[in-house]
Amino acid sequence: MPSNHNSTKVSVLASYCSVSLPFAALGLPLAVYLPPFFAQDLGLGVATVGLIFALARIWDVITDPTIGYLMDRFPSRWGKRRHWIALSVPITIAGAFAIYMPPDSVSPLYLVAWLFVLYLGMTISSVTHQAWGADLTTSYHERSRIYGWREIIMSLGMLLVLIVPAAAEQLWNVSARQKVASMGWFLIISMPIAVLLCLKFVPDKAAVTQVHTRLADIKSIFSTNPAYIRCLLAIFLTFFAASATSGVLLFALKWVWGLEEQSSSLLLLFFLPAIFGAPLWMALSYRLGKPKALLIAMLYGSCCQLGLLFIPHSDIVSIAMLFALMGLGLSSSPILLRSLLADTTDFDALQNKGVYRTGFMFACFTTGEKLAGAMAIGTTYFLLNLIGFDSTAELNSPDAIQGLLYLVVAIPVVANTVAMLILWRFPITPEAHKDIIAELKGIGALDNQ
DSSP states (O other): OOOGGGGGHHHHHHHHHHHHHHHHHHHHHHHHTTIIIIIISSSOOOHHHHHHHHHHHHHHHHHHHHHHHHHOOOOOTTBBSSSHHHHHHHHHHHHHHHHHHHSSOEEEHHHHHHHHHHHHHHHHHHHHHHHHHHHHHOOOOHHHHHHHHHHHHHHHHHHHHHHHHHHHHSSOOOOOOOOOHHHHHHHHHHHHHHHHHHHHHOOOOSSSOOOOOOHHHHHHHHHHHHHHHHHHHHHHHHHHHHHHHTHHHHHHHHTTOGGGGGGHHHHHHHTTTTHHHHHHHHHHHHHOHHHHHHHHHHHHHHHHHHHGGGOOTTTTTOOOOHHHHHHTTTTTTHHHHHHHHHHHHHHHHHHTTTTTOOHHHHHHEEEEHHHHHHHHHHHHHHHHHHOOOOTTTTTHHHHHHHHHHHHHHHHHHHHHHHHHHHHOOOOOOOOHHHHHHHHHTTTTTTTTT
């Protein structure tokens, strides 16, 4: 367990993690509800929507590192992070109004333009928030606690985001547009409140010097820090696996298992167990270390995914039980990979004469997440189109439906297997990290962290 003297105050931890509530209204609908909504209900088609979401995420390849660089380069008198997360609020809200509550008829250009705005706000807020978490402590296990509770609150946010459409689905005959709009209002209302709490109660020391990350410095981050490269590859693969699943779950529930009317309720059951799974993965990481706990979690998730191949049509009990089991593993990678990456920023600082480049390093991490999500949606939607699956059709061929099931299973299992091989024998162990922190203290690098 984390040592008490390194424990973050509950008030600080709660205020920091509160920002995860609105993040849930960004990540979940963008992965699960919005692509089918624009493809099917607004009539843009799966191929067009898949391409647009992929292009919007590719835009993050530019904006994420740029924001990370600027964050390290330009602290303010309020600290290194506060002004950046405050800036993200109006940008995100403007994009949310346009994307979650679009007009009745939209063009592909409309979707492209407003997704870029929404993703810019997401970039600023998510990069700032993740880097800020790494600043709060240098304790190996306390970082798992911080990112673990961050994920628990995000899972709670997913639960709250899903409750509204699920309840409306059971009580009233609501449209897909009304479901999406309810998620947008959750984001628009909760984000300013959560950010205000974070600004008031979470400590944020100003940097003594501005960090100017030049091209040669960027090369050194990757050339001297193999553990960091492993984290980037692992987050890409694991997030690709998760997005490949969530992006087509609504299609699979309708066409493979014939459970369209229960889709919102089943998705709620899919994401709810992540709240309970997070403490389990945190406890396992305290006992075995983060890399081993993560390997066990990915093996568990792949086994559950394979179980989808054996669910009979319309068997709601079996699919509900398997969704719940799958949901237990959802939080493992977001918690443990972020915690591992925070450890690699300490190693980078040691290689860089005690200067931290946390903002830029987490920005690249976030880029990997977003690019993986976009490529997963783009890839699966392209393959769906290739096998002849049409989400707007009244009927699909048995081969197309079977192909949909194979995509839901095969892509995540393969991606997770490769990630497991990459994380095998991860070099920054608890003992190695303890030595890194001791050396950083020796050169005074932690005085302003």
